[in-house]
Amino acid sequence: MKKVPVFSSLLLFITSILPANGQILSKPEPDASFDRSKGIIIIQAANKGSFFLDDHMMTSLKEGDSLYIINVPGGQHNAKVISDSIAPTYSFILSPGKVLEIKTGKDMLQIMNSHYSFDEVAEKVKGKTVYFISRRHYFNITQTSFVTLQAGSSEYNPVMWFRSISTINGFQVVPGFCIGAGVTYNNYDIPVFYGYNYYADPQCSQLAVLKNVSYLPVYFDVRTHFSSGRVAPFIKFDIGYNILISKKSMQVYNYSYWPSPDNPPYTFKLEGGGLYLSPGIGLRVAINKLIQVIFTAEYTYDSSKSTMASDGEQNGSGSGYHKHLHCFKFNIGIGFQK
Numbered sequence: 001m002k003k004v005p006v007f008s009s010l011l012l013f014i015t016s017i018l019p020a021n022g023q024i025l026s027k028p029e030p031d032a033s034f035d036r037s038k039g040i041i042i043i044q045a046a047n048k049g050s051f052f053l054d055d056h057m058m059t060s061l062k063e064g065d066s067l068y069i070i071n072v073p074g075g076q077h078n079a080k081v082i083s084d085s086i087a088p089t090y091s092f093i094l095s096p097g098k099v100l101e102i103k104t105g106k107d108m109l110q111i112m113n114s115h116y117s118f119d120e121v122a123e124k125v126k127g128k129t130v131y132f133i134s135r136r137h138y139f140n141i142t143q144t145s146f147v148t149l150q151a152g153s154s155e156y157n158p159v160m161w162f163r164s165i166s167t168i169n170g171f172q173v174v175p176g177f178c179i180g181a182g183v184t185y186n187n188y189d190i191p192v193f194y195g196y197n198y199y200a201d202p203q204c205s206q207l208a209v210l211k212n213v214s215y216l217p218v219y220f221d222v223r224t225h226f227s228s229g230r231v232a233p234f235i236k237f238d239i240g241y242n243i244l245i246s247k248k249s250m251q252v253y254n255y256s257y258w259p260s261p262d263n264p265p266y267t268f269k270l271e272g273g274g275l276y277l278s279p280g281i282g283l284r285v286a287i288n289k290l291i292q293v294i295f296t297a298e299y300t301y302d303s304s305k306s307t308m309a310s311d312g313e314q315n316g317s318g319s320g321y322h323k324h325l326h327c328f329k330f331n332i333g334i335g336f337q338k
Helices: 009-017 118-125
Strands: 023-025 038-045 049-053 056-061 066-073 075-082 090-094 099-105 108-113 137-151 164-174 177-191 197-200 209-225 231-244 248-254 266-272 274-286 291-310 319-337
Touching: 038 049, 038 118, 056 066, 066 118, 075 099, 075 108, 090 108, 137 177, 137 291, 164 319, 177 319, 209 248, 209 266, 209 274, 209 291, 231 266, 231 291, 274 319
Parallel strands: 038 099
Antiparallel strands: 023 066, 038 066, 049 056, 049 075, 075 090, 099 108, 137 164, 137 319, 164 177, 177 209, 197 248, 209 231, 231 274, 248 266, 266 291, 274 291, 291 319
16 A cells, blocks of 8 residues: 655554544555545645644645545544645534545645545545546437337237437436436337227238337436446436327228228328327446446337228318327437536
8 A cells, every 4th residue: 555655654654543634545545444434535736735634744745646535533623734834724524424625725725525425535546447427517318219119909019120319418406316308209100009999901901000100209307326436227207298290191991890881991190299208217337427328228108199080071070089109118328428
């Protein structure tokens, strides 16, 4: 273990056992031991000088030093840095399990709460790769659904590839909790199901499917992360409005009967949008401080307005019905933060 050399090993030994002081580390120490009932002080030095904690000289400072004093007992302390003259003493309170940062200037100190957690600093001091996710930041997530499983009739349960792309923008308002607004482009093949009946294509050869129906859900996104480390599981929930981009129609027949005067054709139309919901779970993997890879598994509920009019009825005179789509999606995306 390497400590900041000051006077001698004896001085470091004495300061480390004084009850008001802690252990000083300047380089990663894999075997460092941390007491959660105590706190951590991070020193960022802007100039040369001598740092005193509770009237005990802890270490000499060089410009650009970044030092860690670990296992500092909680409670009230005082600190000062002396360069060329006597400097004022600054008092502060260190809570158990917390981290304070002290920035030193010429005969002065700036003491503030660190936005890094105890665990994050402990991992960094031990030399592990730590990806600090900012406590308050703007973020963007752009993702694609590489697999979409659409729940429907037993005769139509398609697996669709790369039918959705989303972008979400927002802010992390408190550690781990993010809110934002998103928009998704969805393209589906939809089986014609109206009320409790399924319908066949014009040849009555198979289930009628309306191809390439495009929706544009616009929604609020809320997500909670359970870690601020490199790998962070999360849950999320989206709610908004499902916009139908283009109205489509299709002539169909009752699925249970062959075409006949008693089984006339119907015209199925998609007329508008409706409610959009999407709960999900996922995993955020940080590549660096700016970029993350995000994996999500989610259920989506897409609602849209539809009508079914029998042959001979006036356009729009058929009964109205809300079409409900239930999909399970597996997404991969890239997240950016600032």
